[in-house]
Amino acid sequence: MAAIRFEGVSKIYADGTRAVESLELTVDEGEFMVLVGPSGCGKTTALRMVAGLEEISEGAILIGEREVNEISPKDRDVAMVFQNYALYPHMTVAQNLAFGLKLRRLSKSEIHRRVSDAAAALDLQDHLERKPRALSGGQRQRVALGRAIVREPAAFLMDEPLSNLDAALRVQTRAEILKLQKRLATTTIYVTHDQVEAMTMGDRIAVMKNGVLQQIGTPKELYTRPANVFVATFIGSPSMGVVPAPAIGLGREGQLAGFRPEHIRLGSSDARSVGFDAVVEVIEYLGDEQLTHLRLGEKTLVAKLPVSATLQAATSQSFAVSLDDIVLFDSASGEAMAWGVNVG
Numbered sequence: 001m002a003a004i005r006f007e008g009v010s011k012i013y014a015d016g017t018r019a020v021e022s023l024e025l026t027v028d029e030g031e032f033m034v035l036v037g038p039s040g041c042g043k044t045t046a047l048r049m050v051a052g053l054e055e056i057s058e059g060a061i062l063i064g065e066r067e068v069n070e071i072s073p074k075d076r077d078v079a080m081v082f083q084n085y086a087l088y089p090h091m092t093v094a095q096n097l098a099f100g101l102k103l104r105r106l107s108k109s110e111i112h113r114r115v116s117d118a119a120a121a122l123d124l125q126d127h128l129e130r131k132p133r134a135l136s137g138g139q140r141q142r143v144a145l146g147r148a149i150v151r152e153p154a155a156f157l158m159d160e161p162l163s164n165l166d167a168a169l170r171v172q173t174r175a176e177i178l179k180l181q182k183r184l185a186t187t188t189i190y191v192t193h194d195q196v197e198a199m200t201m202g203d204r205i206a207v208m209k210n211g212v213l214q215q216i217g218t219p220k221e222l223y224t225r226p227a228n229v230f231v232a233t234f235i236g237s238p239s240m241g242v243v244p245a246p247a248i249g250l251g252r253e254g255q256l257a258g259f260r261p262e263h264i265r266l267g268s269s270d271a272r273s274v275g276f277d278a279v280v281e282v283i284e285y286l287g288d289e290q291l292t293h294l295r296l297g298e299k300t301l302v303a304k305l306p307v308s309a310t311l312q313a314a315t316s317q318s319f320a321v322s323l324d325d326i327v328l329f330d331s332a333s334g335e336a337m338a339w340g341v342n343v344g
Helices: 043-051 093-103 108-121 137-149 167-184 195-201 219-224 229-234
Strands: 004-012 018-027 032-036 058-063 078-081 155-159 187-192 204-209 212-217 241-244 255-259 264-266 273-285 290-296 299-305 316-322 327-330 336-339
Touching (some): 004 043, 018 043, 018 058, 018 212, 032 043, 043 058, 043 187, 195 219, 204 229, 212 219, 229 241, 229 255, 229 327, 264 299
Parallel strands (some): 078 155, 155 187
Antiparallel strands (some): 004 018, 204 212, 241 255, 264 316, 290 299
16 A cells, blocks of 8 residues: 655646646545545546546646656556446456456466455455346445455555445445545545545545545534535534624624534524524424424524424524534635634
């Protein structure tokens, strides 16, 4: 395994579009790093530059201590897993797993060892003689993962590998990928637009927007101490509510107050909280909790409340949020000013 470093990396297309802008990022040896952001944010372009599938316009990428800007994809010692599986339909599972190893002219015994180990790790032993058309979507994805594993590369590069799976299978395969990566301890860069996937999988997460890195940190750091409004509202499901600070009796004009759905409680404020009245619009019952959609002025908020809370749609209710749970943002720049509010 090897660390991967982006040193001032940019990707500029012929029409002048800057898909990635001066990216500075280090992925440590054995780390599971997630690149997350909306479509068009530059995350896949960054991944493809590591793989050598996109040319680097500015800066340098290092795998280990070796700069790879001018090194061909096949010589970078990385394995990429795509969202469309990219399996050979005329080959069996075993042949798909072994294909890249044969090209590298490994011995038959070494190929057999690696294919057997990967099949055991991914529970594919009973499917080795089947062709892709005879497999489920989840099984095909495991074969695609296996084809990366058998190469025993310095790093795995994964581009939205779960996006073609249904919701239940995504959760299952997500866990399988995590267990596998921890066992192999292979440096991994994982690209997704799904922030829930990012939060549950990443050792650290790099959030991107319009080609620019917004923040990097652990899931907890991004959730509790977002650097700006974009990160605050992108990370978390439902997302953080952000309202003008004066609307809840805080701050001044030009400031925004943000708070998570689970931090909103039913009832009046006290010495360490602020209160506001909001109209209940929709109540979603989820069994162990209810998501309550609220209207505060022109803003819509979502509160996570216990099922015991008695609410009725189209009525006004009083709510409160602890000062410790509020993030203040500058409304002009969107940058965080304080995590937790001190009114003393």
